[in-house]
Amino acid sequence: MVNLVNLRAYWRFLIVFYQFLPLIVAYSRDRKRFFVVGSGRSVTPEMRTKRAQILLDSLLTLGPTFIKLGQLLSTRPDILPREYIEVLSSLQDEVPAAEWAEAKQVLEADLGPVGDVYDEFDTEAISGASLGQVYLAEYGGEKVAVKVRRPGIEELVEADLRVIRWSLPLLQRFIGQGRAFSLENLSDEFAKTIRQEMDYTREGRMLNEIRENFAGNDDIRIPNVVDEVSGPRVLTMEYLPGVKITDLKTLDEMGIDRTELATRLQEIYLQMIIDDGVFHADPHPGNLAVDDDGAVIFYDFGMSGRVDSFIQDKIVEFYIAVANQDIDAILDTLVEMGTLSPEADRQVMSDVMELAIADARGEDIEQYRVNQIIEQVESTIYEFPLRLPRNLALVLRVATVVEGVCVTLDENFDFITVATDYLTAEGYREETIKRVAGEVSNQLQATTQSLVRVPPKLERVLDRAERESLTLNVRIDDKNKVFDKLAKRIALTILLAVGVLSSAILYAFGASWQPAVAVAAVTLPIGFLLYRSFRKKKKGLRASPQFTRQGLKEQRRKD
Incomplete structure (x- = not known):
């Protein structure tokens, strides 16, 4: 194999x-x-x-x-x-469905003869995707959707x-060091994600877990898994028909409030990511539908993920900072999450964030600022000091795709307001304020203790200095061996000076010129070594800022 x-x-x-x-x-x-x-x-x-x-x-x-x-x-x-x-x-993610004869072999290898397992089975696939295809069937008197892995896809x-x-x-x-880091992470995450997506047993578990998290919530519908006719390559689920979420004409005919629908969709994803820590990660329009009551139907949980508690807390802090338009807090949160390099030009990034927030709120932005900053930023964003750690890749995908769906439903949709209202209603803003207040209190307490302890210690140090009994131990971290190089150059300079002076004296006052030439011959290699010590190239990587104002100017000249 x-x-x-x-x-x-x-x-x-x-x-x-x-x-x-x-x-x-x-x-x-x-x-x-x-x-x-x-x-x-x-x-x-x-x-x-x-x-x-x-x-x-x-x-x-x-x-x-x-x-x-x-x-x-x-x-x-x-x-x-x-x-x-x-x-x-x-x-x-739409490709022609495989021939039924090939898909049948996969299905029967996992479950047995189709006629013995299902009451009825429609051999025409209702959807075809890269890794699997879906058929309609009837099982136990109920309509079901049967997802079958594409034949030969594993190899x-x-x-x-x-x-x-x-x-x-x-x-x-062909790419810079920063993008190479992101590309390597993407490769690892992609391999993990696509293998998980081919495992229908895992998909069934994730689907059930997310469904349980929304038990009693009438705004969302997730199909039941029929475990007895499911396996690693076949997933049988409750069939939930609905209207595609971006079919605006039909939604309007149904009397669906599209702004409210977009709000509910974002709140559902906020709960998944911030509250539950497990989320549906493929929210493109083909996987989202709306039923007659206006509830959002979710399909295809093959691409799903988890968020650890640290990232959850940082996402909350990020949303609150955006809501408060606290640019410094936004940048600090991005650094803590590992998505922004600490060496980034904070002033430039601050300008970017201000425009991004204004754009998200639908505020009027002076056109020259857009031309000068936004276009340059977007054209060079892949050179930014931005990184996407592995555990944030799927979260970014969700945020990007959900944004597209919400804007399709309502072109004036305000993400920041919806997120702020959700965080406020769930008590996150109050918790964050309390946590920050607690941290400030601890810092004040530590500062007070220091104010009490430092004066006596300082007085003792000054007394020792006055008695000339103060000793300082200094340790210098010289990883690049700068002092070694400096000492070597000083030694070579002294030897060179002594050699030149000796040659001059012997030549001027000596009985013959041979001794002077001999000393000069010995001195010459020393001069060469000294010259080479100044000309020798430095080894190792030389870091340079990835995103600076000068970089923008250079990029603008190139474009």
Whole structure:
């Protein structure tokens, strides 16, 4: 099995390399115009859009695994430029369903003969996706939806994951150090996510857990799992029909308040992420519907995730900081979550956050500020000191996709107000205020204690200094061996000076010139070593700010 997967991976690697060859050539010429020599090329937004379309076509050609990868990349502005994000956002997880005869083999291998298991079974799939397809059936007198894993998908995915892993070193040659970090995290998270999505037993467990968290809530409907006719590759669920959540015309005809629907959708996801810590992570319009009573129906829990308590607390702090328009608190929270480098230019990031909040609130923004900051930020965001730790990747995907659905329902939807109201109603803002007050109280107490303890200690130190009995032990951390280099240069300088002076004296007052030449010959290597110590290049990585005002100016000149 392993050997077959390896052989398939080698073949797939050649196919993937061929598909991406035009982009590889283009990126190579960006670095050196003539591949080996020449200066780098300036890349315009139009060129990026054209390349993004080539990437989209390649992903579609390569099949299910790469379609899923493209969807995940479309939510990662820390890896790809804005033009790529816009093009890849159109990538839908819809592919033609496999032949029924192939799907039947998978189903019967897990459950047995179809006719013996189900009362009725419609062999025409009602939906086809990259990893599975869904059929309508009847079981125990009730309509059910049967999700069947796509035939042969496991071997294809495993081969493609190896190809992606093998390709990382090549891709990292064309991107910066910061994006290389994000790309490696994305690769690991993608492999974990797609394997989980193929495990229908796990999907059933996650579905049941989320369903229990919303027990008694009439605003959301999640199908029951029929455990006795489900397995690792087959998932049988209650069939819940509804209207696609972005079918605005039908929703209006049903008398659904779309603003209220968008509000409920966001509140549902806030509860999942902040309260429950387990969430549905694929909220695209195909997985969300609305029933006759206006409740939101959720489908497809293959992509779902968990949030640990630390991230939950930081998300709450982030929302509260945004609600209070406290820019410093926003940046501090991003740093604590690991999404923003502590070395980031805080003034520039503050400008970005102010505009982002104003835009989210629908406030009027002076056009020149938008042109000067927002466009530059979006075109270079993948060079920002922004990082997406592994446990935040799915949360970002959810936030991005839910935002798109809510804006489709109501173009003036105010995310900040809804989040603020939810946090207030659930008591999070009050808890945060109490926690901050407690921290301030502790700091004041510690400061008071220090004020009492420091004067006597300071007086003792001053007394010892006055008696000239004060001793200081200083430890210098010299990891770069600066003092060693300085001492070596001083020693070489002294030896060189002594050698030159001795040569001059011997030549001027000596009986012959040979001794002076001998001393000069010994002195010459010392002079060379001294010269080399100043000319020797420093080893190691040289860090430079990734996002500064100067960087913006340079980017603007390039564009």
